[in-house]
Structures are given as structure tokens and as C-alpha cells.
Amino acid sequence: MPKLAHPEESYLDPEFLESLEGRTLRILSEYLSPMARLEKARINSTILFLGSAKANPTDARSAFHKYYWEAEELAYLLAKWAIGLKTPAGKDFVVCTGAGPGIMEAANRGAARAGGKTVGMNILLPQPQRPNPYITPELSFSFHYFFMRKFWLMYKAKAVIAFPGGYGTLDEFFEIVTLLQTSKVSKKEMVLVLYGGEYWRDLIKFDSMVEKGAICAEDLDLFRIVSTPRQAFAYLKKRLSVFLG
Secondary structure, three states: OOOOOOOOHHHOOHHHOOOOOOOHHHHHHHHHHHHHHHHHEEEEEEEEEEOOOOOOOOOOOOOOOHHHHHHHHHHHHHHHHHHHHOOOOOOOOEEEEEOOHHHHHHHHHHHHHOOEEEEEEEEEEOOOOOOOOOOHHHHHEOOOHHHHHHHHHHHHHHEEEEEOOHHHHHHHHHHHHHHEEEEEEOOOOOEEEOHHHHHHHHHOHHHHHHHHOOOOOOOHHHHHOOOOOOHHHHHHHHHHHHHHH
């Protein structure tokens, strides 16, 4: 009788790994691999930038043009400050984004200009989103599952800065503010900032939500609205310094 071929181990079998039954392993890998890589890079905490992928650095006619350069400047200020902290146990307040263009690129660009490490967490989409060139190569991640990407975008974040954006930015902002409102994330552990007062106050009538009883007046204290890089930097520096002990 002919000898049977040695069966391939399941963890090396691409057909199994890509099957419905292998989904749990795929999800688990998107949890464990970023954990190992961030620990290897000694990333203790991050500052997460959210905002429109449509912000164009060269199109001055775009409504998002100025926000690109303001995000770049704010990321530069924060990264330069964080580098100077020289915490012995690793790197704190590393700039992190969703890895794409627009505001994400601007934040990675500003951090890179300051000489800092910078994280990018990309998502695989039907229309591919290429990681921007300002991400530190060993800190460039790619995710299939949106919920695992969201987890890692937020997990190490001590501050989240939401610049003007569309559905994706709104989704991420409301998820984070809901976690703060319900104390699933402690207000003592994360600072939430909306950048661009004119944009956000026109887009979302927060005071009207209070008047109608949809939220409490105290819920407006879950975030701070700022409108200039210097204003945002001063507020974040003060709040984040508390986390250093």
C-alpha cells in the first residue's frame, strides 16, 4: 500500500484558517499579535487622533484643509513633549491613528517630524486604504475585523482627539463617549477632546440634547471642545501629566 502523506498541522492549513470554523483563531490572532508587538516596542500608552480621511494637505478649497495642518502641528507638539518625558519603563503618549490618509496622515506626519515613534492601525476595506508613509514600520498594523481594530485603537489611549470627520469619526467618537458615560472607561484614565468648535457645534447640538433630556448636563463634561493646536496642547499636557504620577 502506498504511504499516506503526512497530514498538515491545522495551524498551518490555510483552508482551515480561512474557514468559518477558523474565525475564532483569526479574531484571537488580531488580539494577540498587536499585544506582542506593542509590548516588544515598549509602548505604554498612546494619544489617538481621529478625523476625516478626506482632509487634503494641498487643496486649500477643501473645508478640511486647515484641519490637516492643525492636526499635524498638534501631533508635533504632543510628540515632542512626550519624547522629552523619557519615562524609564517605555514610551508614553505615542501618537496613534487609523493609518489612512487625511487627518490620520497628518497626525502620523507631525509625530514623525518631531522624531517620535508613531502607530498606524489600518483596516482592510473593499476599496483598499493604504497605510500612510509616516507610520513607524514596526508599528504598522493591519486588521480584518473592525471591532478588533477599534479595541486596539482605544486600549492604550490616554487621550482621544476627534478632528472633523464623517461617519467613521462620528462612530468612533460616540462609542468612546458612551464608554465614558457608562463608566466602562474611567474619566480618570482617558481624556476626550473634540477639535474644531465651529464644526462640532454646528454638526451636533449638544445643548439641545440636554434640553430634551437625551443626556444629562454632566455628560457635557465627558469631553472638551478646543479650536487651536496651542489650546489643545495646553489642555492635554495638563491632563496627561496626571497619568505620569
